[in-house]
Amino acid sequence: MPKIKSSFVKNILVGLALTSTAATANAQFLVMGGNPAGSLFYTQAQALATTISNHTGYRIDVLPQSGSVFFPMFQTQEADIGIASPVEAKLAYDAEGPFDGANGGDGYSMRTLMLGSVNRLSLVTREDDDINSIEELRDRRVVANYGAFAGSTKTALAALASAGLTEDDVDVVPVSSYPEGVRAVIEGRADAAVGSVSSGILQELDAAHGARLLPIHTDKAAVKRLQEVGPAFVPLEVDAGPVGIAERTPVLSYQTTLYTRPDLDEQVIQNIMEALWNNADELPAITRTLSTWQPDNYANTDVVIPFHPAAIEFYKEKGVWTDELQARQDELLNH
Structure with a gap:
């Protein structure tokens, strides 16, 4: 896989940064991976970013690139979260198929936050x-x-x-x-x-x-x-x-999935998840394709990459973490 240089992200986002208003200058800045404009994922990423921003104060810019670009950026902390198909994410995580040899053969490190809409x-x-x-x-x-x-x-x-x-x-x-x-x-x-x-x-x-x-x-x-x-x-x-x-x-x-880099601050993860859990009803108003992005599906055993510990703690607090989910988590971690 090609190496992603820091200048790549800076060149994409510098225009956005230069137009920041005083009101957002001190907001925490996050980068969310999506797909190119015209794709379903790009529309969904924009909607998720808007909802998260509205309820956390974080400034989230959507990077119009596929997981093959933003998965490596998880390793360099140039991207923080992103939506992708579990098909592509699993290949990248296991360094298989087109990701053969990725990250020295170890695959790209990432964790699941939630499963979302059915694509x-x-x-x-x-x-x-x-x-x-x-x-x-x-x-x-x-x-x-x-x-x-x-x-x-x-x-x-x-x-x-x-x-x-x-x-x-x-x-x-x-x-x-x-x-x-x-x-x-x-x-x-x-x-x-x-x-x-x-x-x-x-x-x-x-x-x-x-x-x-x-x-x-x-x-x-x-x-x-x-x-x-x-x-x-x-x-x-x-x-x-x-x-x-x-x-x-x-x-x-498959269920579109929201992934994160493993070392993202746990409080940030908690805030992101709280925003989407409490305000999922806002998503269909932005794009009806997110009508099935609902809390009762966020944690389920169709997951193919382990959940982030902060996500597990969140689900435990909400009372939805089950023995079956823990068994699936253990299976994925021991694979």
């Missing part, structure tokens, strides 16, 4: 191309290499795997980000790419050509194949209504 994804095509199944993508142009965006690459490969296909069965189109993948479909440079339900770029595709999210296969063998690609993926049925979903459709899903 729903599949391969998306132009409706006017009349492609109705993943099997029909054989020998077609499919965006299945997202470079540093490992989570999107895994999503594409898992969707293909559900239908018994691999990257060798398609003409792989490489891109550098999730929005660029859908844009390649819009512009006719690809026949299919990963599409995230309710993302802004998916609506652009729908306006231009119509969007169709392809159904994944959900039989036992198919689920085994797709989870061999990404263990965090869970099949989920989506009712007709969202862009790209004309009828009830099975797609891939």
